[in-house]
């Protein structure tokens with residue numbers, strides 16, 4: 001059974017069609033939801049949360065149909081919104097205990113669970129201070145913790161690294177990854193930061209103008225480019241460069257000193273090794289350059 005299943009879902013705000021027939025499934029793992037501003041990412045998340053009703057199509061979570069069985073679905077669903085969502089006048093412990101109670105836990109259980117998730121996100125004694133004294137990074141961790149308090153099986157994360165410094169960002173991404181790999185939680189990560197998606201996700205959905213325009217595993221989408229290679233030879237680099245150019249290749253030297261070589265389609269890759277031998281040198285490094293996720297994304301949304 002798919003964890004998320006959408007079939008031709010349409011959502012409008014008055015005359016504005018925000019989702020125009022979205023069909024997709026999420027079976028598990030970490031899935032990145034990528035799209036430019038206004039693409040429909042938040043609308044999609046809000047539809048899954050049951051905040052918005054679809055005008056047409058079918059949506060279900062864990063096999064529960066939305067909106068009819070939204071309550072059952074919500075019990076298994078955690079949400080980290082993009083906007084500020086912490087209560088600044090209380091401590092993180094009080095706030096998370098309250099969140100646990102909202103999910104139907106007894107107060108003592110909710111408090112125990114609050115401490116567990118605070119430990120998990122690395123909050124120390126500052127958990128007892130009012131949250132108005134917290135840094136952006138701490139607030140972001142609390143938002144993450146509140147999404148976990150009821151031990152959900154699916155997490156919807158909306159720009160979870162917003163406002164974090166590079167170290168905090170890496171910590172957040174590692175926490176997300178650990179949930180997926182060690183605890184079997186499914187994550188749908190909405191982000192405009194492609195490196196974040198590449199760090200955490202194994203699968204992406206690209207949404208544009210209310211439609212899913214590309215989807216697949218990152219490995220499938222970023223296939224090797226046919227004619228582009230990164231090469232380093234041991235010696236006689238200048239002679240090797242000249243030989244490649246004479247054979248019709250286009251060269252560029254990369255910051256790491258390697259050559260980026262685009263070969264004409266008519267040449268076989270073995271020519272790189274033959275030319276090296278002819279120039280009395282050896283190929284020390286040879287990889288086919290893959291399409292970057294950014295290129296796949298830009299192409300999917302019609303920008304180059």
Ligand code: ADP
Nearest residue numbers: 013016018035036037038039040041042043044
């Ligand atoms: P994203 O999260 O990808 O930036 P949204 O889902 O927020 O995109 O928006 C999709 C489209 O719906 C955009 O054209 C946006 O302007 C419009 N939209 C979003 N929320 C509302 C709203 N509350 N009222 C009217 N239009 C909205």
